[in-house]
Each structure stands twice: as structure tokens, then as C-alpha cells.
Amino acid sequence: GAVVSQHPSWVICKSGTSVKIECRSLDFQATTMFWYRQFPKQSLMLMATSNEGSKATYEQGVEKDKFLINHASLTLSTLTVTSAHPEDSSFYICSARDGLAYEQYFGPGTRLTVT
Amino acid sequence: GIQVEQSPPDLILQEGANSTLRCNFSDSVNNLQWFHQNPWGQLINLFYIPSGTKQNGRLSATTVATERYSLLYISSSQTTDSGVYFCAVDNTNAGKSTFGDGTTLTVKP
Numbered sequence: 001g002a003v004v005s006q007h008p009s010w011v012i013c014k015s016g017t018s019v020k021i022e023c024r025s026l027d028f029q030a031t032t033m034f035w036y037r038q039f040p041k042q043s044l045m046l047m048a049t050s051n052e053g054s055k056a057t058y059e060q061g062v063e064k065d066k067f068l069i070n071h072a073s074l075t076l077s078t079l080t081v082t083s084a085h086p087e088d089s090s091f092y093i094c095s096a097r098d099g100l101a102y103e104q105y106f107g108p109g110t111r112l113t114v115t
Numbered sequence: 116g117i118q119v120e121q122s123p124p125d126l127i128l129q130e131g132a133n134s135t136l137r138c139n140f141s142d143s144v145n146n147l148q149w150f151h152q153n154p155w156g157q158l159i160n161l162f163y164i165p166s167g168t169k170q171n172g173r174l175s176a177t178t179v180a181t182e183r184y185s186l187l188y189i190s191s192s193q194t195t196d197s198g199v200y201f202c203a204v205d206n207t208n209a210g211k212s213t214f215g216d217g218t219t220l221t222v223k224p
Contacts, residue, residue: 002160032210034210034211034212038156042216043201043214043215043216043217044201044203044214045214046211046212046213049210049211091156093156093158095158097210102145102146102163102165102205102210103146103148103160103163104148104160104203104210104212105160106150106157106158106160108155108156108157109156109157111156
């Protein structure tokens with residue numbers, strides 16, 4: 001149980017284009033999902049908290065107009081990187097909480113390369 | 116915000132050896148989890164352990180909440196244990212976790 005999927009697992013896009021990443025909880029309902037970013041050999045940095053049916057809460061320093069988050073249902077959250085630039089290249093990971101439980105379950109991540 | 120320190124940053128072991136990884140945190144927490152990030156980037160839940168002791172096979176963990184630290188024990192290490200081990204803590208009601216910098220474990224055959 002407690003499986004989280006992400007799609008795509010990797011994507012290469014040209015500078016200036018937008019990329020959408022999907023995060024799904026497969027066997028539980030996730031009222032809260034989180035989006036993280038990880039640079040090579042570094043830790044995970046929380047970008048935003050996504051709550052079903054409401055606006056996402058962004059961490060300080062994260063541009064909400066650049067990283068659009070939509071949590072349309074209890075099993076799906078999406079992250080759209082708009083007008084991507086090479087510095088947006090990173091490993092993006094989502095996680096989900098099962099209901100009100102504290103424990104988080106992580107997706108396999110999406111490796112984004114912007115050329 | 117809460118500070119999370121993990122030690123050691125790097126650890127190299129011979130297969131079969133035991134190890135202890137440490138996570139110190141600067142404030143009381145609602146939640147503490149240990150994860151293993153495999154070479155492909157997937158984070159695997161090891162333990163949800165805000166307090167007390169748990170064991171799962173060759174792995175066990177202990178959190179002493181009053182003294183603000185947690186330990187992850189790996190016994191009889193195997194090459195497949197290699198990767199980065201993260202401690203993540205949450206001291207909010209929003210479920211937001213702060214990650215330590217991780218311990219990179221290399222187990223040699």
C-alpha cells in the first residue's frame with residue numbers, strides 16, 4: 001500500500017517552454033501533497049504544499065508564477081514549470097500524506113533537463 | 116525554522132559490518148521519518164518514528180524525543196544498502212518536513 005507515482009520520470013525540454021509533472025496517489029486519498037526539488041548531491045528542499053481544492057502554499061523564495069501547482073482531486077497534484085530555463089533543471093519529487101496521518105510517501109521523482 | 120543535522124556525512128563499510136547513523140534536531144517534533152534514497156532517486160520509507168524504538172529486519176531506529184536525536188542502526192550491511200539516508204522532521208501541524216543533509220553510505224563487497 002501507500003504508492004505514489006510520478007509522470008514523466010524524465011523530460012528534456014527547450015528553454016522557454018512549459019513542462020507539466022503529475023503526481024498521483026495510487027491506493028489512498030491524499031488531502032495534502034508536497035513538491036520538493038533536489039540538486040545533485042544535495043538534500044531535498046520543500047517548494048510548496050498542495051492541498052486538495054485550495055491554493056498551494058509556497059515556501060519563501062519559490063516563484064509561484066513560475067511553478068504552478070494544481071491539486072484537482074484527492075489523488076492528483078500537478079506541477080507546471082512555466083517558461084523553463086536551464087537553471088530550472090533539477091530532480092523534482094512529490095510526496096503525499098495518507099489522510100491526516102503524518103507519514104509521507106514519496107514518488108519516484110522526475111528529472112527535468114532544460115536545454 | 117528547525118535545524119536538522121545528520122552525521123556522519125559519509126560512511127564506507129565492508130559488507131557484513133554494522134553502522135549507526137545519527138540525526139540531531141533543534142526543536143521538539145511531531146513527526147520523524149528515516150528514508151533511504153536509492154541510486155535512481157527513489158525515497159524509500161524506512162521508519163516513521165517520532166519517539167521510541169522500532170525494528171524491521173536488519174534495520175532498527177530509536178528516537179529520544181526529549182534529547183532531540185534519532186539513531187538508525189544497520190546490521191550486517193549489504194551492498195544493496197548503499198545510497199543516501201535522510202532523516203526528515205516536522206514540527207508544524209501542516210505536515211511539512213525538513214530534511215537533513217543525509218548520510219551517504221557505501222557498502223563494499
